[in-house]
Amino acid sequence: MFNPTPQQILSKQAKKLLGKLAFYGLVLLIILFSTFPFYYAIVTSMKTSSQLFEVNYWVEQVNWKNYLTVLNQEAFISSIGNSVLIATLVVLVSMLFGLTAAYALGRVHFKGRGPLMLIILGVSMFPQVAVLSGLFEVIRALNIYNNPMALVFSYTIFTLPFTVWILTTFIKQLPKELEEAALVDGATPWLTLFKVFMPLLWPAMATTGLLAFIAAWNEFLFALTFTLTDDQRTVPVAIALISGGSAYELPWGIIMAASVIVTVPLVILVLIFQRRIVSGLTSGAVKG
Amino acid sequence: MASVELRNIEKAFGKVSVIKGVNLSVKQGEFVVFVGPSGCGKSTLLRLIAGLEDANSGDLLMDGQRVNLLTPKERGIGMVFQSYALYPHMTVYDNIAFGLQLAKTEKHLLKERVLNTAKILQLENLLDRKPKQLSGGQRQRVAMGRAMAREPSILLFDEPLSNLDAALRVQMRTEIKKLHQRLGSTMIYVTHDQVEAMTLADKIVVLNEGRIEQTGTPFELYESPASVFVAGFIGSPKMNLLQGKIISTDGDLTQITTMYGATINLPIRGSEQQPGDEVVIGVRPENTRVVASNDQPLTIVNREYLGNESFIYLAQEDSEDFILVRESADTPLQVGMPVKLVLNSQQCHIFAENGRALT
Numbered sequence: 273m274f275n276p277t278p279q280q281i282l283s284k285q286a287k288k289l290l291g292k293l294a295f296y297g298l299v300l301l302i303i304l305f306s307t308f309p310f311y312y313a314i315v316t317s318m319k320t321s322s323q324l325f326e327v328n329y330w331v332e333q334v335n336w337k338n339y340l341t342v343l344n345q346e347a348f349i350s351s352i353g354n355s356v357l358i359a360t361l362v363v364l365v366s367m368l369f370g371l372t373a374a375y376a377l378g379r380v381h382f383k384g385r386g387p388l389m390l391i392i393l394g395v396s397m398f399p400q401v402a403v404l405s406g407l408f409e410v411i412r413a414l415n416i417y418n419n420p421m422a423l424v425f426s427y428t429i430f431t432l433p434f435t436v437w438i439l440t441t442f443i444k445q446l447p448k449e450l451e452e453a454a455l456v457d458g459a460t461p462w463l464t465l466f467k468v469f470m471p472l473l474w475p476a477m478a479t480t481g482l483l484a485f486i487a488a489w490n491e492f493l494f495a496l497t498f499t500l501t502d503d504q505r506t507v508p509v510a511i512a513l514i515s516g517g518s519a520y521e522l523p524w525g526i527i528m529a530a531s532v533i534v535t536v537p538l539v540i541l542v543l544i545f546q547r548r549i550v551s552g553l554t555s556g557a558v559k560g
Numbered sequence: 561m562a563s564v565e566l567r568n569i570e571k572a573f574g575k576v577s578v579i580k581g582v583n584l585s586v587k588q589g590e591f592v593v594f595v596g597p598s599g600c601g602k603s604t605l606l607r608l609i610a611g612l613e614d615a616n617s618g619d620l621l622m623d624g625q626r627v628n629l630l631t632p633k634e635r636g637i638g639m640v641f642q643s644y645a646l647y648p649h650m651t652v653y654d655n656i657a658f659g660l661q662l663a664k665t666e667k668h669l670l671k672e673r674v675l676n677t678a679k680i681l682q683l684e685n686l687l688d689r690k691p692k693q694l695s696g697g698q699r700q701r702v703a704m705g706r707a708m709a710r711e712p713s714i715l716l717f718d719e720p721l722s723n724l725d726a727a728l729r730v731q732m733r734t735e736i737k738k739l740h741q742r743l744g745s746t747m748i749y750v751t752h753d754q755v756e757a758m759t760l761a762d763k764i765v766v767l768n769e770g771r772i773e774q775t776g777t778p779f780e781l782y783e784s785p786a787s788v789f790v791a792g793f794i795g796s797p798k799m800n801l802l803q804g805k806i807i808s809t810d811g812d813l814t815q816i817t818t819m820y821g822a823t824i825n826l827p828i829r830g831s832e833q834q835p836g837d838e839v840v841i842g843v844r845p846e847n848t849r850v851v852a853s854n855d856q857p858l859t860i861v862n863r864e865y866l867g868n869e870s871f872i873y874l875a876q877e878d879s880e881d882f883i884l885v886r887e888s889a890d891t892p893l894q895v896g897m898p899v900k901l902v903l904n905s906q907q908c909h910i911f912a913e914n915g916r917a918l919t
Contacts, residue, residue: 449645452612457659457706458633467658471649 310535317528324524338529342514347502348530351510355534358420358506359488362427366484367477369428370435375465377436378443379451389440396433400493403429411498418500426494431484442476443469478545486538507534562623562636562713562746563588564609569618571604578604580770581618586748586763591740594750595757595793596767603718605767606750610716611635622714633663638707639716642723644699646691652678652702653687659710677705680742697728704739717749721756733759754794758782766790788915791842797871799909800848800883804841806833816841816910820856820876824905833918840911845884847907850874850893853900858883860897865889874899 276284315328318335342348377385407426416422446469454464470477495506505513511530516523564586571579578601586592594602607613609620611632620628627635646655656677660670678684681701691699700720707715717736721729737760740747751757757764758778766773766781766789774786778794785791791799807815807823814833817823818841833839850858850872861882862873872885872893883901887893910918 447643447645449641449643450647453639453641453645453647453706454658455612456610456632456637456639457710458631458662459658463662468647 313528313531316524317532319525321521321523321525338525339533341526342530342533347505348507348510348514350503351505351507352534354420354504355489355507358423358427359485361420361424362431362488363481363484365424365428366431366435367481369432370439370480371465371470371473371477373432373436374439374443375461375469378440389437392433392436396430400430404493404497407494408497417498418504420504422498423488423491423495423506426498427484427488427491431487435480435484438480439473439476442473446472482541482545485541489534489538564714564746564748565619565621565624566605566609567619567621569605569608569615569620571601571608571613571615578770579608579615582770582772584765584772584775586746589744589746591737591747591749591760591762592765593757593761593763594748594765594767595752595754596773597793598752600767601770602750602752602767606716606718606748609714609748610637610639636713637716638710638712638714640700640703640707640718640720642719644691644703644723646699646702646706648691651688651690652683652694652705655691655702656683656705656709659706663710673709673711677709680708680739681705696724697732700724700732701735704736708739708743712745714746714748715743717747719750719752721751722753729756736760755796758794764794766793784917785842785909786917788840788842788911791909791911791917795844797845797884797886799842799844802841802843802883804839804910806835806837806839808835809833818901818903820858820901822856822901822903824903824908826905826908826910833912838913839918840913840915841903842909842911843903843907845871845886847904848883848885849902849904850885850899851902852893852897854898856898856900858899858901860893860895860899863893863895874901 315331316324317338318331318333319328320335320337376382377389407429411417411422411425414422414425416425450468451464454468459467490508491506492508492512495509496512499505499509502510502513507530511527511534514523514527514530564584566582566584569579569582570577582605594605596602604613608615611627611630611634615628619626622635632639647658650658653674656674657670660673665673674687675684678687681704683698683701683705686694686698686702691702694702700723703720720736721732724732733756736749740760749756749760761778763775764778764781765775768789774781774790781790781794785794785799788801792801803819804816805819807817809815814826815823816826816839824841850860857876858874859877860872861875862871864871864873866889868889870887870889870891870893872887872891873882874885875882893899912918
């Protein structure tokens with residue numbers, strides 16, 4: 273049997289302590305690494321223009337002036353409205369098409385199901401820039417240029433593939449008997465999908481819906497290209513176009529205040545759905 | 561209430577033929593059990609009747625009407641699945657009510673039906689619970705309630721008791737039997753457990769490799785199995801199957817000897833059988849008798865004491881096969897004793913080489 277001397281016990285304890293310290297040190301580093309940019313934005317948003325060039329890591333005085341300036345700009349308020357409308361519509365449309373497509377891809381046996389899944393995945397691999405000019409022509413043809421619908425349309429193209437993929441995976445995991453039981457009970461496929469499957473897919477839908485919402489909320493390139501006037505802008509573009517008193521001044525304080533304002537709703541959304549997201553990403557991994 | 565008739569039903573999945581021409585008629589109010597080893601097609605046959613699978617050929621009739629193209633709902637069937645397949649997000653009440661709601665049943669009638677069903681199945685106190693809060697037996701009853709609530713003319717059960725423990729299985733068996741007596745509806749029940757089949761059925765259908773081996777009452781199947789397969793499948797413990805040879809055929813009397821030397825005389829018509837033909841002699845363990853003797857090469861290799869009886873295993877010295885004898889608990893037979901088989905010809909079943917029974 274191992275019979276340690278007092279020194280050995282001491283060194284073992286020291287090792288354990290060191291391990292713990294290293295672990296929490298690493299955790300702290302990761303938190304710092306991932307939240308510092310946002311934290312610095314908050315700090316900057318509280319500064320006046322003259323304070324901007326002093327490097328400070330703490331909020332020295334709470335100063336809401338930049339926030340008031342941003343919120344008094346009508347164009348910015350309307351861009352928040354646009355963003356909310358577009359992101360919500362993108363989520364709704366993605367969910368509707370995603371669910372129905374996933375039902376077909378996950379449950380109905382037809383030829384070419386595999387290749388179709390691959391094509392759907394392939395679509396999401398194109399860089400946005402590659403499809404930009406083609407999409408522009410389509411939007412012109414549909415006569416929705418400088419209209420929120422143009423953005424809903426183009427964002428849906430990019431959110432649908434992963435929505436379909438994730439939901440298909442989840443639908444495939446639902447037991448076949450459940451569908452057959454619904455069929456015996458006299459449910460049509462439509463009713464089976466919405467009354468039996470959908471309630472069971474909530475975690476997956478919360479996850480994919482939130483991802484789609486964030487993607488639509490933060491998108492910049494399409495939003496810049498497919499809108500023309502200030503009243504049709506979304507938030508990322510509106511922030512980028514905030515200008516100062518002269519061509520030589522970038523109002524960083526105001527820009528940061530605007531960024532914080534539009535990030536907060538996302539953070540709140542994630543916190544609300546957090547438990548759902550976690551259960552959504554893990555449920556199905558093991559049988560619950 | 562409905563009768564069911566299957567005419568030349570065939571079903572294949574891709575190139576694998578699963579049901580190979582089944583003819584069967586189920587009378588109104590009958591309790592029919594499909595039994596057979598796994599992979600014999602019994603579940604597929606049930607799903608064909610349910611309308612969850614389409615037959616490749618043949619006709620399926622209910623009350624004389626061809627129903628091949630109708631949906632499960634239009635056929636008026638209720639089904640209990642092996643995994644229960646309860647809707648996990650709905651309460652027991654909603655699970656039972658789901659089919660009725662889809663059928664646009666009037667509100668007060670719906671409530672009455674659900675409560676009535678719950679009362680029959682003793683689920684009244686569980687109506688607000690979700691399936692995950694129920695025990696196995698309770699889930700089983702909810703699944704039956706859901707199938708019953710729409711008052712279907714035919715109730716189908718797909719191995720409903722296989723997920724329950726042994727004690728609960730015996731209890732639910734009795735409840736299903738009582739339910740049948742109470743509702744009087746036609747029931748078709750699939751199981752691989754021949755005890756379930758024997759205890760529940762008015763009529764047992766033994767299936768093997770996509771074909772019906774034999775159809776009959778439990779009594780008929782036990783007392784006069786039509787083939788070696790049925791003989792070996794029905795009855796627990798299994799029937800002893802001994803190799804034998806016809807010694808002589810003399811008019812209506814055929815003399816047969818077993819591989820162990822016992823000779824029996826049976827009133828089988830000799831015209832079809834020739835002396836020297838190989839046959840299989842089947843005899844149930846309770847009808848097998850032994851006496852101590854050095855004449856035959858059989859010894860007792862094992863003795864199992866079960867309290868109310870003893871199982872005696874006999875074997876030839878160099879053989880893996882054994883013969884089972886059911887004896888009284890206090891039998892004087894001991895392991896290692898040399899013994900001789902004593903067969904009563906009236907309790908023996910003789911099967912030809914092709915497996916069919918000789919009569």
